[in-house]
Amino acid sequence: MRSAFTLVLALALAVCVAPMERKCLLSGSWRSDTSCRMVVSTLDKDNRFSGFYLPGPAAGYSELLTSPLEGSQQDTRLVPQPTFSFTVNWRLQDSEMAQTSVFLGQCYVDSNGEETLHALWLLREAANSPEEDWKAIRIGTSTFTRIK
Amino acid sequence: MRSAFTLVLALALAVCVAPMERKCLLSGSWRSDTSCRMVVSTLDKDNRFSGFYLPGPAAGYSELLTSPLEGSQQDTRLVPQPTFSFTVNWRLQDSEMAQTSVFLGQCYVDSNGEETLHALWLLREAANSPEEDWKAIRIGTSTFTRIK
């Protein structure tokens, strides 16, 4: 009888004191403005994470496979809108060409608590020689919102 | 007799006070670190110039033809190491694809009077739709020295 009461009490407390959701932890699922998806793991104690980048239906992505990512972010206990960076090593269908992207960005929270990731990225393919290095890097921006 | 003397004096002065060569006017011929050449016209009164960009032997340039450029620079009477910008509309062999580059840089003069142009550039090709816009832009740097 007593343990039943304890259980109920515990559940009630769990609901009441459920911590405010911590914003701008990158953990979870995100959708980019080009309809790609990104799934990020729980952060480790050093604010590092790993995950996967899933290409979307957008034109020009047809060769891309689900690709691993690794990165880190600022500690959200220290700053409410942390900067972050991560690297994606692209896995491509029918291609031995290595392609790597680095993303550098910041998570912003608006007055409704909605999180948005603003990132600038570089995408590099391997070049055969320094003479061809000039054309190895593309650049662009991506915006991500959380998939709920 | 007097006018003859005046003429000689004038010529002598003209030689003596011939102005120091003004550095960092982009007018003239330049060679890039990737062995491209660039020929820049005399500047007009608003510090605008036009010219041509000539691709070098470097790998990956094979399709490029001599291409027109247009730009402007800061006034070298106001600043010794002027910033500049110019646009190149690439003419390509066997291709109707439009490609445009913008260069943004600064001219530096070292203690020996040698001029070097440091520039960052963006190279864009036309995309078919906003969905393909993400891959339209490449980025890199170029360094130019004057061909004497």
Added chain:
Amino acid sequence: MRSAFTLVLALALAVCVAPMERKCLLSGSWRSDTSCRMVVSTLDKDNRFSGFYLPGPAAGYSELLTSPLEGSQQDTRLVPQPTFSFTVNWRLQDSEMAQTSVFLGQCYVDSNGEETLHALWLLREAANSPEEDWKAIRIGTSTFTRIK
């Protein structure tokens, strides 16, 4: 009598054959995603334009004054979604520091006829020496929609 008829006919024709508005001419007024405004002149026969960039209320713009721009675009009679480039020579309050931006982008038209300009830009300030050149350039993207 005859001239009155001619006038009516002319007016009728003017309405009937009013040319389809040509899309993606940059001429006109545009608003950026950071609430800046841009006013672009009529294009000349070489598809060149000039205009002004007016800073918005956004944080960090307080020093900016209305600044002149110059650029060019692909011919809209040849391509429906032209690429473009332009340079802004920033006029700053209380500052003799020269700052220049180059924008490189493309105009897209959606199925409703709405035009959007997608641009990547570089912003450069003058550096004192090649050793300080590394920190002279910022980069970002801007999106513009037409003000009607």
Added chain:
Amino acid sequence: MRSAFTLVLALALAVCVAPMERKCLLSGSWRSDTSCRMVVSTLDKDNRFSGFYLPGPAAGYSELLTSPLEGSQQDTRLVPQPTFSFTVNWRLQDSEMAQTSVFLGQCYVDSNGEETLHALWLLREAANSPEEDWKAIRIGTSTFTRIK
């Protein structure tokens, strides 16, 4: 008797066929074209490394302290001129402003066996709001040669 001979033979072979030094492992010490130094650890089995970035005497670096870096590279057993990426979390004197750089590049080996790292980097500082995000990112290139 026979096993002793085998051992001697094995040792002799080990010396003779001592592998050529493997090039383009990022492990070791590097100097950048702006006189910064970078010390990179031995790679782990997944081609990940950590290390430190030490600012040089160049102007504009005065606030920088030795800062940790983390990254990874392509496997040099698969490709002779691997691409790489790494992140530097800058430690700054007298500043709580977080700054992070990502480097994306490739290691090239010339005909003399000299290694050069060509990298493009992004440098980001934290912004207060999305409205200030536009000015958060600088861009540039670095070239590194091995310190022997």
